[in-house]
Amino acid sequence: MQEDQRVFDVAIVGGGIGGTMLGTVLARHGVRVLLLEGSGHPRFAIGESTVPETTFGLRVLARRYDVPEIEHLATNAALRRHVSSNCGVKRNFGFVYHREGEPTRPDECTQYPTWGPPLGPDSHYFRQDVDAYMFHVAVSYGVTAYTHTMVDDVKFEEDGATLVTRDRGSFRASYVVDAGGMRAMLPERLGLRQEPPYRTRSRTIFTHMVGVRPFDAVSPPREQHRMPSPFSQGTLHHMFQGGWLWVIPFDNQSTSTSELCSVGLNLDLDRYPRPDDVSAEEEFWRHVRRFPSVARQFERARAVRPYVSTDRTQFASQKVVGDRWCLLPHASDFIDPLFSSGLAVTVMALNALGHRLIDAVRQDDFDTARFAYLDHWTKRMFRFYDDLVSCSYIAFDDFDLWNAWNRVWTLTTLYGTNAQNQAAVTYEKTHDPACFDILEMPPYRGLRGMDNPWVERMFDQSRDAVLAYRAGELTKEKTIARIYEVLGESGLVPSVWGTLDPGNRCPSGVFTLWPLMKILLWGKYRSPRHVRGSYFTGGARLVGKEAVQAYTSELRAGSSLVHQTVRDMWLNWNRDWARRPAPRK
Numbered sequence: 001m002q003e004d005q006r007v008f009d010v011a012i013v014g015g016g017i018g019g020t021m022l023g024t025v026l027a028r029h030g031v032r033v034l035l036l037e038g039s040g041h042p043r044f045a046i047g048e049s050t051v052p053e054t055t056f057g058l059r060v061l062a063r064r065y066d067v068p069e070i071e072h073l074a075t076n077a078a079l080r081r082h083v084s085s086n087c088g089v090k091r092n093f094g095f096v097y098h099r100e101g102e103p104t105r106p107d108e109c110t111q112y113p114t115w116g117p118p119l120g121p122d123s124h125y126f127r128q129d130v131d132a133y134m135f136h137v138a139v140s141y142g143v144t145a146y147t148h149t150m151v152d153d154v155k156f157e158e159d160g161a162t163l164v165t166r167d168r169g170s171f172r173a174s175y176v177v178d179a180g181g182m183r184a185m186l187p188e189r190l191g192l193r194q195e196p197p198y199r200t201r202s203r204t205i206f207t208h209m210v211g212v213r214p215f216d217a218v219s220p221p222r223e224q225h226r227m228p229s230p231f232s233q234g235t236l237h238h239m240f241q242g243g244w245l246w247v248i249p250f251d252n253q254s255t256s257t258s259e260l261c262s263v264g265l266n267l268d269l270d271r272y273p274r275p276d277d278v279s280a281e282e283e284f285w286r287h288v289r290r291f292p293s294v295a296r297q298f299e300r301a302r303a304v305r306p307y308v309s310t311d312r313t314q315f316a317s318q319k320v321v322g323d324r325w326c327l328l329p330h331a332s333d334f335i336d337p338l339f340s341s342g343l344a345v346t347v348m349a350l351n352a353l354g355h356r357l358i359d360a361v362r363q364d365d366f367d368t369a370r371f372a373y374l375d376h377w378t379k380r381m382f383r384f385y386d387d388l389v390s391c392s393y394i395a396f397d398d399f400d401l402w403n404a405w406n407r408v409w410t411l412t413t414l415y416g417t418n419a420q421n422q423a424a425v426t427y428e429k430t431h432d433p434a435c436f437d438i439l440e441m442p443p444y445r446g447l448r449g450m451d452n453p454w455v456e457r458m459f460d461q462s463r464d465a466v467l468a469y470r471a472g473e474l475t476k477e478k479t480i481a482r483i484y485e486v487l488g489e490s491g492l493v494p495s496v497w498g499t500l501d502p503g504n505r506c507p508s509g510v511f512t513l514w515p516l517m518k519i520l521l522w523g524k525y526r527s528p529r530h531v532r533g534s535y536f537t538g539g540a541r542l543v544g545k546e547a548v549q550a551y552t553s554e555l556r557a558g559s560s561l562v563h564q565t566v567r568d569m570w571l572n573w574n575r576d577w578a579r580r581p582a583p584r585k
């Protein structure tokens with residue numbers, strides 16, 4: 001290898017979903033990128049359930065940096081057509097409460113639907129396919145990528161860094177991004193790992209299975225539970241005191257080619273310390289058998305890969321950026337799989353890091369201060385998720401408490417996604433990527449509306465009530481009453497939502513076109529002053545336009561496939577190869 005083939009602007013350690021997306025974005029804008037992945041593709045990865053802020057963030061990333069291939073991950077229709085038919089659909093977040101030894105009660109469940117087309121629904125990523133797809137996209141944009149290349153060390157000098165690989169020699173780069181996930185190398189080398197400063201203390205046992213039945217086949221009938229979307233069409237959370245279990249099916253859409261279902265048991269570490277004398281598999285099934293409705297769902301299930309059992313799931317680093325390096329979020333910290341925050345925080349960081357690195361390379365100025373925003377907002381989001389998750393584990397004590405606390409989460413989802421939508425609406429009018437800069441200005445920074453003082457106050461006051469309950473300072477009834485009071489006083493709840501009615505267990509309603517219009521109209525004309533003008537200022541036109549585009553692209557894909565099949569019956573020659581877009585270097 002020639003010496004100049006070993007020198008790059010940015011080196012990315014780790015070729016998972018985060019590293020490959022960052023590499024693609026940078027290469028699209030002329031940065032010389034080296035991507036080093038220790039294993040190969042496809043390879044197993046965890047982090048499968050998306051949330052609206054992940055998919056909206058992906059749409060922003062694709063448009064801001066002009067990489068349409070990233071947008072294929074943003075809706076389920078595009079994902080299964082362009083990326084993999086092994087992925088599942090997520091039309092809802094379903095939460096079902098369980099008591100030991102009892103079948104689930106029909107009125108002890110809640111639901112939050114994801115957006116309908118054109119902006120949804122969300123997806124269950126079969127990560128090995130999604131990550132392999134992104135790896136190939138990165139290569140097609142000009143990233144120099146090597147698989148099976150483990151980076152063992154990085155030595156920093158004044159003008160850059162030298163990356164030492166196990167089998168492929170050394171490389172030079174002006175800047176290093178560690179996208180190595182939870183076992184990332186830089187935090188170890190630089191001594192950044194610290195005892196997680198988080199209240200959440202949980203551990204996880206997970207695997208992939210076949211034979212997991214759709215929960216709708218064993219749950220009480222729909223007339224009794226009254227949830228609008230089938231449980232099996234989304235990410236299902238079985239909740240119980242001190243824990244929860246995820247069910248993420250990949251076989252739940254009509255054209256799926258997968259039989260797999262991801263399952264993961266999450267346990268409060270203090271209530272359920274990790275036993276020394278029980279295998280992960282045995283422990284998993286012991287918990288499943290405690291809850292009759294869960295046991296019925298799993299009666300024909302078997303694992304197709306080894307069970308993974310973690311110690312404490314939380315990890316943390318002292319900081320996210322330093323002199324000529326930064327960590328992607330999953331190399332830095334993690335809280336818990338609950339609420340699927342990992343990819344949302346990663347995409348938020350990629351949006352903020354991309355333009356900073358492009359400018360730094362162009363100006364040959366990698367001053368750490370340029371990247372301080374990333375440090376602040378990544379850490380702040382992890383602190384927020386720690387509050388959200390730790391209070392959820394407390395709320396799992398009692399269904400009514402969960403039913404109240406869950407509403408706080410749904411409201412933060414509304415304001416988080418709407419912030420991203422604000423930028424998308426402006427982009428639709430101007431086609432100027434600079435309009436995405438507002439996402440790094442108040443009140444839109446971070447995720448989940450956390451930068452908005454009204455959302456922050458509503459969240460903090462509700463959290464404090466739950467913590468007071470845990471400390472024995474408030475009764476359960478007073479805690480629940482306080483949460484509804486805070487929600488009501490915030491003025492943030494759309495009048496078309498049933499958030500203040502405990503009997504309404506899907507308080508947001510659904511996000512199909514008409515209910516969506518009703519929320520937009522409330523936001524634009526009837527919401528209080530602190531909402532109006534900052535949120536819901538537009539969107540009807542955007543949604544309408546995207547609906548037509550989604551419909552016509554489905555039609556076009558259908559008719560072009562029919563056309564190709566008929567053609568291939570009669571002709572051997574074609575020019576399909578000439579229609580493929582040229583690599584964009």
Ligand SMILES: Cc1cc2nc3c(=O)[nH]c(=O)nc-3n(C[C@H](O)[C@H](O)[C@H](O)COP(=O)(O)OP(=O)(O)OC[C@H]3O[C@@H](n4cnc5c(N)ncnc54)[C@H](O)[C@@H]3O)c2cc1C
Pocket residue numbers: 013014015016017018019036037038039045046047048049050054149150151152179180181182183184185204206264328329330331334336337340341342343344346
């Ligand atoms: C149990 C669990 C469940 C989760 N569930 C969800 C969920 O449902 N939804 C969600 O949004 N998020 C979830 N997450 C978080 C999610 O997994 C991460 O946010 C996401 O995978 C981050 O992607 P990444 O590319 O940064 O890292 P990864 O996907 O971890 O990829 C890191 C890559 O770096 C490579 N690598 C590591 N070290 C080196 C080295 N020294 N040299 C070369 N290569 C290296 C690895 O081989 C790997 O391919 C979950 C996390 C856990 C732990």
